[in-house]
Amino acid sequence: MTIPFTDISQVYYDGAWHDPQAGTEPVVNPATEEVIAAAPVASAQQVDAAIAAAREAFDHGPWPRMSRGERADMVEKMARALRAKHAQIAQLIVAEVGCAACITHLMQVDNPLRLLETAIGHARREQSERLPIDITPNPFAPGGPRSIGGTTVVREPLGVVSAITGYNFPFLLNLAKIGPALLAGCTLVLKPSPFTPFSALLFAQVAEEIGLPAGVLNIVTGGIDEGQLLCTDERVDMVTFTGSEGVGAQIMAQAAPTLKKVHLELGGKSALIVREDADVQSAAAMAATVISINAGQGCAIPTRFLVHENLRPAFAATAAAVAGKIAIGNPADPAIGMGPLIRESQRSKVEHFIELGCSAGARLVCGGGRPAGLDKGFFTEVTVFDDVTNDMVIAQEEIFGPVGCIIGFSTDEEAIRIANDSRYGLNGAIQTADAAKGYEMALQIRAGSVSLNGGTGTMSDAPIGGYKRSGIGREYGPGWLREYQHEKSIFYPIGK
């Protein structure tokens, strides 16, 4: 059976499909280790041509000159076309990423589309801003007649955007770049992870289907070299990146000589605080389940469980029991809760961290190995460590696998101090019977979001992003488009 979209054999730029000049690369299903298709790989010349097409479309094409409403209509067409392909997109993601089907439909496809639909609404409501009238002194004759004036702030598209994305939620990450960039009037070149090229190329099919003008959305494939070109080329105005902290730092350095705007969504090591008054059973069950989502390959997943000392034994026992019940196996099976890691290299990395945890004196309460009976695929067990101290490597580094660390605390102040003792600041969570106290604690956590008592709030309308080394800038929410816009102030006199 052919997986949807894996028959795409060309890259897309300047409104046309092109044979890949750098050949093809096999894309592997991480659950079966079988090759699902040979993906096209763009050459350096093709990346160059894609940037040229985006520049031309920005400088001379209709897209930046259309009204906000016209662009929103077009992006709405895109959203509808993507919705119509929901089932196929989910099938592709299960095969490319290995994410369990039950999670894929909601979190990898439906939620991203809801975010896009919300952004379309915001784009339609966008307006120029009139600042209050101001009285300014006479610069030419101090003490002379002053003038009054007004200012209107207009928002204009930032220009040509390079978008570079990781593999773990590929449709979401790609959509999170394409959606706001297009709504703002930018043109872009997107380069996805080489592990998940088809989750990006499908957008080119949709661009064609809806009649997006040539050069507005260009999709090239490849790895580090192609990504570097997108960061260094002087025709590019902005780089938006979702991926690891280390690559984020490289991207900043690569973009520095041409002073591009850089927008980064990076890694995390988020803390879940379980206060003494919390329902320990439900907190532990939630913690163990959440680390299994997409086999722990989620930037915002809380992986440090800060648990009040009086609850720690019960928390560890329940987390181990729940983790042991999570069905691991072929993610295409709807009864499966957790699929594999993306590649053998990622599994080796996770196993290396597990070894480091054991040798540092942390105690395995469940997992730590490979699940029995799964000879093919990059599977790993859901793993929970107890007796972890926050200075251990496993408590400081982003493991990007289903591994949780239990760290004890005795006071709220200590819990907050440990939560903030991380170079990351992406997300956080608090479980408590005293929601008001939990809210006060959330205010003290240095992270871009905090979930109180499992709340997901109005997720489709909230800005998300990182403090510290988890990123620069925000995605989603009412200000999403601003990342892709310049503000221009136009001053004028009012009366005489």
Ligand code: NAD
């Ligand atoms: P990665 O950093 O290894 O790669 C991401 C992309 O960068 C790929 O397309 C890769 O080809 C490209 N790349 C690598 N080196 C480059 C360079 N020097 N110049 C330009 N491009 C380059 O990330 P990954 O392993 O695919 O994804 C996992 C990471 O992404 C984790 O750290 C995770 O926390 C993070 N992530 C963050 C968010 C967020 O919103 N904050 C969301 C999802 C994933």
